[in-house]
Amino acid sequence: MTQRRKVLTGRSVASGIVIGTTRTVTSGAPAIAELSLPTGKLQAELTALDEAVRHTVAELRSLRDAAGKKIAGPLTKIFDAQLLIAGDVEFLNQVKERILADRKNASFVYQRMVTEAIAPLKDTSDTYLAQMANDIEAVARKVLSHLDGVAEDATVSFAANTIVVSDRFSPNEILSLRSRRAIGFIAGDGGRNSHMALIARSLMLPVVVLPEAFVEIADRTRVVVDGTSGEVILNPTDQECAEYNRKKKKLGPAMVGRIRKLSTVPPLTRDDHPIDIMANLELPGPVDAILSEKRIPVGLYRTEFLCLEQGGFPDEEAQYRIYNEIAETFAGASVTLRTFDLGGDKLPGDTLVMPEENPALGWRGIRPMLDLREVFKTQIRAMLRASAHGRLRILLPMIADKSELERARRMISQVMLGLRRQHEEYRKEIEIGIMIEVPSAALQVEHLLPHCDFVAIGTNDLTQYTMSADRNNALVADLYQYLHPAVLQLVKRVATACQRAGVPCHLCGEAAGDHAALPLFIGMGIDKFSMNPARIFDACRLVGKINREVAASLVPGVLASDSASDVQKRLAEFRKTLSL
Numbered sequence: 400m401t402q403r404r405k406v407l408t409g410r411s412v413a414s415g416i417v418i419g420t421t422r423t424v425t426s427g428a429p430a431i432a433e434l435s436l437p438t439g440k441l442q443a444e445l446t447a448l449d450e451a452v453r454h455t456v457a458e459l460r461s462l463r464d465a466a467g468k469k470i471a472g473p474l475t476k477i478f479d480a481q482l483l484i485a486g487d488v489e490f491l492n493q494v495k496e497r498i499l500a501d502r503k504n505a506s507f508v509y510q511r512m513v514t515e516a517i518a519p520l521k522d523t524s525d526t527y528l529a530q531m532a533n534d535i536e537a538v539a540r541k542v543l544s545h546l547d548g549v550a551e552d553a554t555v556s557f558a559a560n561t562i563v564v565s566d567r568f569s570p571n572e573i574l575s576l577r578s579r580r581a582i583g584f585i586a587g588d589g590g591r592n593s594h595m596a597l598i599a600r601s602l603m604l605p606v607v608v609l610p611e612a613f614v615e616i617a618d619r620t621r622v623v624v625d626g627t628s629g630e631v632i633l634n635p636t637d638q639e640c641a642e643y644n645r646k647k648k649k650l651g652p653a654m655v656g657r658i659r660k661l662s663t664v665p666p667l668t669r670d671d672h673p674i675d676i677m678a679n680l681e682l683p684g685p686v687d688a689i690l691s692e693k694r695i696p697v698g699l700y701r702t703e704f705l706c707l708e709q710g711g712f713p714d715e716e717a718q719y720r721i722y723n724e725i726a727e728t729f730a731g732a733s734v735t736l737r738t739f740d741l742g743g744d745k746l747p748g749d750t751l752v753m754p755e756e757n758p759a760l761g762w763r764g765i766r767p768m769l770d771l772r773e774v775f776k777t778q779i780r781a782m783l784r785a786s787a788h789g790r791l792r793i794l795l796p797m798i799a800d801k802s803e804l805e806r807a808r809r810m811i812s813q814v815m816l817g818l819r820r821q822h823e824e825y826r827k828e829i830e831i832g833i834m835i836e837v838p839s840a841a842l843q844v845e846h847l848l849p850h851c852d853f854v855a856i857g858t859n860d861l862t863q864y865t866m867s868a869d870r871n872n873a874l875v876a877d878l879y880q881y882l883h884p885a886v887l888q889l890v891k892r893v894a895t896a897c898q899r900a901g902v903p904c905h906l907c908g909e910a911a912g913d914h915a916a917l918p919l920f921i922g923m924g925i926d927k928f929s930m931n932p933a934r935i936f937d938a939c940r941l942v943g944k945i946n947r948e949v950a951a952s953l954v955p956g957v958l959a960s961d962s963a964s965d966v967q968k969r970l971a972e973f974r975k976t977l978s979l
């Protein structure tokens with residue numbers, strides 16, 4: 400472990416500058432302190448353990464009930480299995496005996512005995528046993544979270560200016576660490592288009608990925624993290640700290656100030672065509688007010704982050720309040736609320752953990768929502784009720800097949816009928832759109848268009864699934880290229896089909912905020928984009944330099960290219976012709 404000044408260069412995943420002190424953690428299980436206790440304190444440990452198990456059982460039961468009566472078989476089985484594990488009296492008695500014999504704290508003994516119990520299960524290729532190990536770990540995490548004495552209480556704030564270092568972060572870890580006042584992150588792994596990165600960017604928290612070097616960073620080291628350049632300075636000099644503090648001051652309010660300067664929204668191309676520039680949002684944030692002041696619509700509101708923040712599904716009233724607030728904040732501009740896009744790397748706590756060999760190809764997006772019918776209908780009800788107070792639209796994620804869209808629409812119609820019967824207000828003409836982010840949907844888009852009112856092209860997942868390259872995995876980051884001609888052909892295909900059918904289409908993956916690529920997409924005839932708010936100002940400025948006909952001349956060459964690097968070269972050449 401180095402204690403001297405050292406500069407480490409990694410990958411910038413979320414920009415911004417922070418100066419602070421590191422806390423190193425490992426993803427997954429919390430480190431639990433081993434405490435030797437006097438005999439007089441042991442009874443309190445046994446009582447605390449009983450209480451923690453009782454809370455866990457109650458929580459699992461309510462999760463099972465919250466998921467609705469008609470939940471899918473696999474999920475019922477998971478909760479049942481976890482309830483059996485949580486209620487295993489024999490194991491609990493063994494833990495208690497060991498607490499008394501060793502005179503140690505309950506959380507330490509419990510965690511050690513769980514680790515011993517699952518070791519043989521993990522050491523096998525039997526998927527049933529591996530799943531059982533996962534269930535036991537999930538239950539143990541819940542029990543430990545209820546037990547006092549867990550070394551790192553997840554509700555306790557860090558010291559001021561803490562920068563957390565870990566091998567990796569999930570999106571909900573970023574959320575919970577933010578609520579503990581972490582100001583920045585250094586990770587061993589994570590892609591720029593991972594959900595972890597998206598959430599960090601939306602919260603304006605810098606993240607740098609240092610694939611190997613992150614292990615060199617000792618706990619409580621003073622560091623500068625420059626999320627823009629990807630540099631991390633260990634033990635910086637006072638002069639460096641002062642210099643980065645100056646840089647940081649300039650960066651902070653810059654985004655709001657720049658958006659405020661925009662005069663024409665939506666901006667016009669050189670040939671006077673309006674281009675809608677919209678915002679991707681995840682949670683209520685510091686830029687909402689200025690976006691709404693400028694009447695910038697929200698092209699993608701990722702509602703699943705509400706679940707990640709709360710560690711479960713918010714109930715109808717809580718959702719209604721949130722959607723209503725969004726509708727009111729953005730009154731005058733439309734807001735596209737996407738239904739929960741959970742699964743893959745986006746899981747609220749342990750609630751939906753179902754061991755899957757390929758989570759990105761598994762139960763995610765619209766798929767769990769079609770199975771968890773009550774969860775889906777509750778969300779739709781909340782969205783529809785809020786639609787009475789603003790221009791809300793509903794967006795369905797990850798449609799891969801027409802039958803999914805039909806089933807979702809049927810459920811939406813049922814919810815509408817229920818609202819009418821109860822004389823509840825909602826916008827009757829509310830638009831229902833779909834994300835095109837799976838190659839099958841892009842290739843069959845003509846069959847989907849008659850069943851939806853608008854389309855959002857999600858290049859983040861479309862790239863992952865077209866290139867078969869995990870968006871979270873730094874090892875395949877070279878392959879994960881949204882400018883690959885294969886991805887671009889699908890984007891063009893969808894854009895053309897939408898133009899022919901007269902269905903509005905916007906691009907809302909990270910590619911939408913790529914200024915080099917904007918002329919290409921405009922050349923394809925796309926005239927609506929939704930992006931990270933940090934990209935909005937420059938995108939609006941750039942639009943004014945682009946002539947659509949000239950941009951269209953870029954398209955054939957790009958689509959006929961043989962690689963992403965060739966496309967990048969063409970875009971760079973084109974950019975030189977714009978008077979920037």
Ligand code: PEP
Pocket residue numbers: 597699701740836856857858859860861907908909
């Ligand atoms: C996408 O896949 O491009 C998208 C916008 O959705 P998300 O990034 O939330 O998966």
Ligand code: MG
Pocket residue numbers: 836857859860
């Ligand atoms: Mg997606």
